[in-house]
Amino acid sequence: MDNSAVITKAENKQVDDSAVDLKDTHSNCTHCGTAITDGDKAVFSSNGDTFCCWGCETVFKILKKGNFSLINRPSASLPEYDFLDTDSFLQDYSVGVDNKKSMRFFIEGIQCTTCLWIIDQIPDWIPQVENANLNMSQNTLLVTLKEPGYFGKAASVLSALGYKAYPVKSLDEAKHFQKKENHQQLKRLGVAAACSGNIMLFSFSIYSGLKGQMAGMFGYLNLAFFLPILFYCAQPFYTNLWRSLRAGRPSIDLPIVAAVIIGFVLSLLNLIRGNEDFYFDSLSILILLLLASRYFLSRTQQTFINSSYMQTFIESQVCQRWNSESNEYDKIPARHLNVDDKVLIKEGERVPADGTVLNEWVNINPSILTGESLPQKLFKGSAVYAGTQVVAGYAEILVKQTTGNSRIGQILKKVEEQIYNKTPLISLTDKAAQYFSIFILVAGALFFSFYINVDPIEAVKRTLALIILACPCALAFATPLTQSLSLRKAAKKGYLIKNAESLEKLNYVKNIFFDKTGTLTQGQFEFLTWKSPHVEEPGNFSPDQETLDAIYSIEVYSQHPIARTLVKYLEGRGVKKLAVHSLTEIPGSGISGAIDNDNYKIVSELPDENISDDSDIISSLISIYKNEKLIASACLGDRLHSDAKQTIAQLDSIGIKAHILSGDKSVPVSSAAKKLRIADGQFSSNLMPEKKSEIINNFPDSLMVGDGANDSLAMSSDNVSIAVQGSVESCLVAADIYVTREGVSPVRDLILLSQNTFGVIKRNLVFSFVYNFAGGLAALLGYISPLTAAILMPVSSLVVLSSSAMGTKFLRRFNKINFSFNN
């Protein structure tokens, strides 16, 4: 921090008398706005701002630096968010509340209260924003605008703040329905809790041995409280049962409904006959527990990113089309482009459609399609694909395929189709519970028909005891509960698992396929190291100052991304700019120039495949020649994530093989594989998106980890997939799990989490099977009366419940593992 710009009160007396006045004129802190009471702690900056403390001053300076200047200029917004304000986009995405436009965003990067605080300040920073309402449990932000206002501005500010904002489709009917359904479930749960609580209280007197008229009164009170449960709270079970029966697949609801109805009728008969055998308490607890577990599970699973938000931003992007009548460029949405239109694309923008380049040259970043890390230089007449980004110069293209029919458009279409075709996996417990409930009902019916000739009353009692006791609710209840605990834990750590099935599938993963650029590596091109021309010379080589100055002076004229990376690196090293003459560009490889009497040539070369240092990937080698003699080489490339090597070694130790699937060239891919100790034959390069998906489909039990549009097709296949932080939106949609934390280690965490979760589930299953069989047998032999069964059943549920809760201990252990790995 630059201390000289800030003068504390003690110093400013000597330095500048006028600064003393500042204290009188500024009674409030510029940053936090609180009144300054303690003059000794106050800080005065040289440009007249006052702060209550050093903390505020530092934060203010950080905020003012760099990207935050964007906030000062209300008109500034990033061109990549322009599409948010096109009419066609607004139609689908904006919602009108009291004649005001609102849009919902999914926000990546929400961490804690500070994020909430910063986002709550947005209306103060952007005058056009009326309200910014953050929902931290869903990571969504509802932005309401004043008239006139632009959503693009809000999104730009969010991105300047370091959050990534994805617009979410306005609440359509399905979403409205889901919200209503949630409220409905919650109401049922509340009513069931109130009623069953009171029933338990009233039943207490009967358990204590109350007899006669009083017992009858409490019985009728129980009945009164049970009726809302029977007719209102238990409704979902009836509808589910009806639906499953119509589909010909009896569900877990069958024995539940059977137990509820038989238990209710029997209790009612006993009540009328003046008997004290009521089961209202156990039935109501059964309904309450089941409702609670189902509610928590469905709440955990509802994340905001789902397939209905599939929207290709490329299609909604604004582009400039040449209008031959008015002789100027019109701004239109990319989806309105036609074949043979002429389009202008500026630096930083994405190409809206497939076409051919019309101007002399342009540098594009093709990573969305190929995942390749190096930009490509395209010359007049070469084909350019939609979705690629112009990184240097500008492009004028002739549209050959419209956006929807472009290669990227086709891929996205396929992704969407496959998502809808994904068959939901019926989870193990559901199947088990299904068969089990049929088995119990059949066994009960058989027993009843045999035993009715022996003792009719005893037959009814024993059959009922069997059904109540053996009702696999522990089975049905424990699994969702354990799963939802795990899902919740994962979500807290920034892993959004879209459905419980994915968690289950992770358990069986044997092969993991990683994308390289952006997944295993950081996805950014940067300067890595200097290399000496003499092989025998040890490390830490650096060219002399003269050479550095020369490289800087020449490369500063080049637009090539490699040159820019070098220039950016050198700028921080105190280089001087020298006069350069006779600059010439060597097409396709580099640049040459002369300084004084020395001729310099800076060219890129293919790196040596046998680089042995094990820190980074080198994708490009730049050689510097002075008077035709090699004097130094610079290594540039993409850094591996710091946790990549460790993670892959750990996965290997638990028997999971890692593979690399990359669209990049073979040299960087094989060097990455070598550094990660991935065996030959487990990595492939130069892959097109279609090919990636084909390879994955050949491996059952595989996991795809990626970040680009070129991975989304592979992700949408039947196997489970993870999108890493910073993924493109098609990936977010296609992937089953979305990670908002940097690095590769979340993959390992998720697999461990899944394995532990299923350990607990198996334990629960074994317990409930043993309990159900032993208890069922005892009931049939007459050792257990319906009343005892009704008491035993919630007890068994409680045992399973505590088993699941104890299972969350592993989650704590899971945190510890994480901690020790990270340190």
Place this chain on the structure above:
Amino acid sequence: MTILYIIIPIAIILASSFVIFFLWAVKEEQFDDLETPAHKMLIDDWNDKPEKVKI
């Protein structure tokens, strides 16, 4: 035991009033976001923000 005839109606009235409050809270969408309000509580100048200062 006659006290039961007073206590039980009171219990019922209490229980039903809580249920009504709960249903009202659900309708007011108070359970839709359980996380943000917990954080909002920690930001001290929530309702009585001093005059906004533009950065």
